[in-house]
Amino acid sequence: MTASPATDWSVAFLGQLVAKGISHVVVSPGARSQALALAALAWERASEGALTVHVVIDERSAAFRVLGLALESHRPAVCIATSGSAPAHYFPAVLEALHAGVPLIVVAADRPGELHGVGANQTTNQHELFGSRVPSWSVSAPEGSDADDAQRIATEVAATAYRGGPAYVSVSFREPLSAAIQEGSLVMPEIVAPERAEPTGDTAEARVLSLEPEAGTLVIAGHGAGARAEALALELGAPLIAEVVSGARCGPHLVPAYRQVLRDESLTGGVGRIVTVGRPTLSREVSSLLGRTEITQIVVQGRELEAANPSRMAQVVGEVVVIRPATPEESALWVKPWVMAGRRHQEAQLVGIMPPAPDIEALTSNDPATRSAFATQEMNVLRQPVVRESLALAVWEATWPHDRLVFGASRMVRVADSIVPGKNIPVFANRGLSGIDGTIATARGIAQAASATGVTRVLLGDLALLHDVGSLLVEPGVGDSSRVHLIVANDGGGTIFDELEVSKVASQKDRDRVLLTPHEVWLEALAGAYGWTYRRVNHLGDLAEALSASDARLIVDVAIAR
Template sequence: MTVPLPLSGAAAAAERLLKSLLAYGLSDVVIAPGSRSQALALAAAELEKSGRIFLHVRTDERSAGFFALGLARETGRAAAVVTTSGTAVANLMPAVMEAANARIPLLVISADRPLELHGIRANQTASQAAIFRAYARFGIDLEIAAAAVPELSYFDSLAGRLHTASKTGPVHLNLRLNEPLSGSGDVPESVSPPEQAYEGGANSQVKAYELGLVETSPAVLDDSLPTVVIAGAGAGRSAEDFAHRAGLPLLAEVVSGARFGRNVINCYQTLLADAETRGAIAQAVVFGYPTLTREVLALLSEPAVRVVVVDAVATSSAGVGLPVYLPAGVSDAELKNRVRVVPDILLPDGFNRDRGRAWLRAWVRADRELLTSRTTAHAPDTALARETGYKERNQYARQELAAMREPVTREMLVERVWQACWPHDRLVFAASRLVRVADRQVPGRPVPVHANRGVAGIDGTVATALGIATASQFGVAARVNGEIAASAGVTRLLIGDLALLHDAGSLALTPGEAQPALQIFVLNDCGGTIFEQLEVKKTASAQAYDRVMRTPHNVVIESLATAYGWKYEKVATRSELDTVLTRQVQDPEIIEVTI
């Protein structure tokens, strides 16, 4: 007589799946609690116990999704986020949308009810198998029987497919698990698992491919045209490297990862706002995804400007179907006539860098003058300090005291935080007003910057920063011979009050997990003042504007920090700001700056 085993296939399937994913580089698993996903959670806990993965537990799925996104942003590898069934899966949608548009690797593993429970209004049952179809690069729906699971080779193959597809964005594995959901023992194997798979999603139909703009061979720079290099989000060092080799002005967004070097033009927005300067540009080479300024978008939409978009991912076989940056508001015929999408751009044979030296020099000179006039950096009067007379020394002391007591402004905040960051630190920007202030204010500096600019939402910013901080300070790359490297830096997040409140739940710190050195600088101006820069400020009544756009609040940030166990400090002057930026940071802390 056959004795029923004390387990379902869920436990064995979860164990085999995670072990197969380990072979393809999975190092981080993020769990949100749930009943249907218990087998996956327990299997991850066992792997954590043996030191084979980093396990992170979050209280809600939206936070878990953005935490996994932050891990992947920092490491470049997909982290797995595991959820139970029902609305839990839907809470991952914002993170999946961001991952898809920012091309961040992300692995979603959702537990589901078996097929027979669908369509009959069974508890906690929803249509989730293809919920991310419009965004996931690859998805698969897999039924796991109560006492039979696919053999290990199937999971190895499945892990390989998920790994390959996740290189350019999110992937989704939906596991339909039958009860019982946990246990241990021998489970018979099935070599023919029922599965439903889809690839590409709605994003496979994008204009760049439809119009034939995507080329598979590198372009050669036309050095006869006055040219600028534009670096948007995710551009990285390749934009700076090309601008340097070509001797061209580098118009680098603060979130680009390319805002450094001799060629960087920090005040490019102001310069592009000048019609004469903008009109002199005949060609733009674009790296990354520009989103921050209307001036850049206007330049790229100019009919006389030829645009070369350098996108090595989208032009590769793995990236076919990915969204590609194209100028907005331009007809298809015009796009075909003046826009190219290429994997790389080369300098022509016999390239003479001196030909464009005067062009670059003019940009650099104008930029330096603007940057000097904008800086909030305090420069002591050294001539006065060297004086020996009482009046002069007293005057110097008064000047220094006044500087220390100077109220913090948005410009001062972003500039001081920017200057406090080093290459071993991380700086994260929320999609709020501060990132735009920084883009107009801060000088070139090789600071590792992260920001969710794929869809530019304020969702999950705290969770993303926590994921970035955790990966950079405790992850695989931060360890030397198994120990945390002493050089692990501080992560700083610049965020507005509404963006903080939007993700307040992510402030919950999980007991037993290492807490990163993270400083959250929240600028509290009691509402969404970013909208002051938009048309609505002029078209709406003051009452309507405050009611539905600015959305003022009366949240006490200190109480919020206390409730979640964060250190808290409030700063109002330059001296107080400098103090928190120069001290040692060991625990998560919230620094409130009121305007």
């Protein structure tokens, strides 16, 4: 025990979280939470690498950093804040975690009961701060040694978070707010992460549906679907419609350029059964198909809060078991027309976007004029301006399984979804609520949790960058081997609204002011202020060089015409 019950409680609580496999804690500074912050550092030293502490000044950025850490590590991460308005800044990330089912633990220090209701500084009602849907624990100010109670609460919190989604703890502390923790006083516990409890009762998660292959079946993979969707498509002998953020955009049954294919009634008219995995959010064509009540709709719901059920008639289950795999003949008969149609549409899309293949024979020709013409042709290619489609394709092509690719919730994720081919690479995006906030912070968390040695590339718009610019801040003097490259499609504002309904009802002047929200931010100066390397891209040649850069932290400013 120390002279501070706050410190004793914090040491016990965080030690039990470490024992449950928690490996990342993100601290934002504050006086009332100092015992938690100092205890986190003590456990980091005692854990010999099992626990890493990150310090992020802004709580909104901190919570999205935790979100990214959890997305990559597949286990809860913890953020710690002081009392008052501080934990309220966690709200956007908590909502994203709630809707996407990302494990996240929020711990906020609070003032003791005697300071509530008397106008005390930095004091508000923090009970159930995030609403009734977020499991919450309110802990009265510890008195003496409450180690057993702290460990019990930590066990409950960890078990809740491991099931998916956020968990929130508000703990009151009285003075003395901290005491010294003696070196060597912490004994590293055995780390045993909780096993995920088997679902029980008549919940969607507990329902298992057995299916046989059947002509007319379509598998749709939305955000969070993962490899299971691609496996289901193979087992059921079904075409696979996979969003770029699904984690399933690969395999022989993948339908490229799916939006154009879904507009073809000669194909969609034969659909009688749809199995949706994850939560699609990127195209109206998919949303329209999922709303058709004459089609048998089956949704495999994972950790996401709400099932993808626009028809309100879908059978929502936790797992689909295929009784027998489709035969090659069954698959070819139904799948081949879809895949071939997709490939034709994709080839048509690429005409005019991708430069023609070089004439290699011209390079080795004995005719100087032929060689000169070849060099001129190649230089013209390199000098072509970058358009959204070529940017999406280039970033996709540059990313490999040891890398990470993060999409901001901007126009570019939809462009990528419409054009990039199949490729089995790790892709992330905050699609629980699809906000542009926290994109950089999330990506930095993903990069720091990744064991891979590759690059975490972030494809985002200029407004998404500006919305989360504080997340560029780097903690000085702390080792960080991660590499994060921000590829910014800089078209001068929120041009996605040029493609939405508002473009037909409002003047361009009004749209520009309240929706496009143009800016004149000098991104090179911004990058320099935060210690990031900066590259300006005006042409395809510049882009190729930027995507092969080895910088630890890089902002690639890509000029895109509105």
